Amino acid sequence: MRRIMKRYAPAKVNIALDVLGVDARGYHDLDMIMAPVSLFDEVEIEPAARDVVEFVGMDVPEANTVRKAIDVMREQFGFSTRFFVRVVKRIPEQAGLAGGSADAAAVMKAIVELEGLDVSLERLMELGAKVGADVPFCLLSRWARVQGIGERVVPIESDWRxxxxxxxxxxxxxxxxxxxxxxxxxxxxxxxxxxxxxxxxxxxxxxxxxxxxxxxxxxxxxxxxxxxxxxxxxxxxxxxxxxxxxxxxxxxxxxxxxxxxxxxxxxxxxxxxxxxxxxx
The missing domain is CATH 3.30.70.890 (GHMP kinase, C-terminal domain)
Known part of the structure; x- marks a missing residue:
């Protein structure tokens, strides 16, 4: 029986963004207020004979955040499953809306469910930081103060819309x-x-x-x-x-x-x- 999982990958906006300087690694140290928005890519994922990632509506390089997310998850948890992923793109690229990170976060959450993995959101966010700077926030996807290069994410107690x-x-x-x-x-x-x-x-x-x-x-x-x-x-x-x-x-x-x-x-x-x- 085919197991196809569908996920929505919401974009984000920066309500505030400050650059504090450059750290010892050469990365810019940021301080931001971020929130999800009701603009979504649609992600479908299912087990397959080999890893295939297909994008609809946008040309995306072969090396992309979705492939990186799959590789990071497989390396961390040791499963052998391969996946077919289809992403219908609605979030524009080079926009400051984290479209690639949103897709990666959706795939990571889907793999947790498909593989029955016992992993906390906090640990998943740590792994997400290896995939992309905005992935930890996209995994949380609620109002948050985000610092460092994006790896430090603290929820803000607000349900404001x-x-x-x-x-x-x-x-x-x-x-x-x-x-x-x-x-x-x-x-x-x-x-x-x-x-x-x-x-x-x-x-x-x-x-x-x-x-x-x-x-x-x-x-x-x-x-x-x-x-x-x-x-x-x-x-x-x-x-x-x-x-x-x-x-x-x-x-x-x-x-x-x-x-x-x-x-x-x-x-x-x-x-x-x-x-x-x-x-x-």
Whole structure:
């Protein structure tokens, strides 16, 4: 009997992102507030004669996070099962939305269930850090303070949900290039504590006053279209437009969902990816 498991892999957004410096290993030390959003890739996985990973809707390199997740899990737990994985992509790449990490996290959770593995979420998150920087958060997939290179994830006690509009220009941002440009520029610290306090109070006005991203200016230098998206969103009446992650997707905030809907309708003719999503 075929055992096919289906999982949804939710994207994430960075409500706050600060770069604290570079550690002894050469990695950038981060401090972030992250949340899942209602934008999903669809993942199907089943045992097979050999490992095959198929992506629908996007060209993905042969070496990818899903294959790496399978390899890490097999090495750790010693199972011999091979898997066929089919991923229907809806999360755009080079957007700052963790599409690849979300897919890897979904596959890791599915393997735990298919193989009947006795492993805690905390241990799975430790293994996820070997796959990709955002995988530990994607395994948790709830409001969290995320630090280090993404391996330290502390849940925030909040079930808050609200809507934003996401807009991505055609050109993506290379994460390594964004960090390299940050290294070269003026480094301004972000108040992540203030953002977390707004999340804990479910205070949208305070949140919009504290949403921050240290990588936004470097990303705009690399891809000026990010700033054009920001200006187009503001022209449509959103209260705040801020880039997520290393970009190039931009979040539009408003207390009034109809403002988000009007902005989305107007900008769909200009940009290849425009979606209203729920945060949290």
């Amino acid at each position: 609200f809507f934003i509009v996401l807009v991505k220009p055609a050109q993506g941002v290379s994460t390594p290039q964004a960090f390299a440009r940050w290294d070269e520029g003026v480094q301004t610290r972000m108040d992540v504590d203030r953002t977390q306090a707004a999340v804990e109070r479910n205070d949208l006005d305070a949140l919009m006053a504290s949403v921050c991203n240290a990588l936004e200016a470097p990303a705009i230098e690399l891809v000026p279209a990010v700033e054009q998206v920001r200006q187009d969103l503001l022209a449509q009446g959103v209260a705040l437009a801020r880039m997520t992650g290393s970009g190039s997707a931009v979040m539009g905030f408003s207390r009034d969902k109809s403002v988000l809907e009007r902005a989305a309708k107007s900008l769909r003719t200009k940009y290849p990816f425009v979606e209203i999503v729920q945060v949290g």
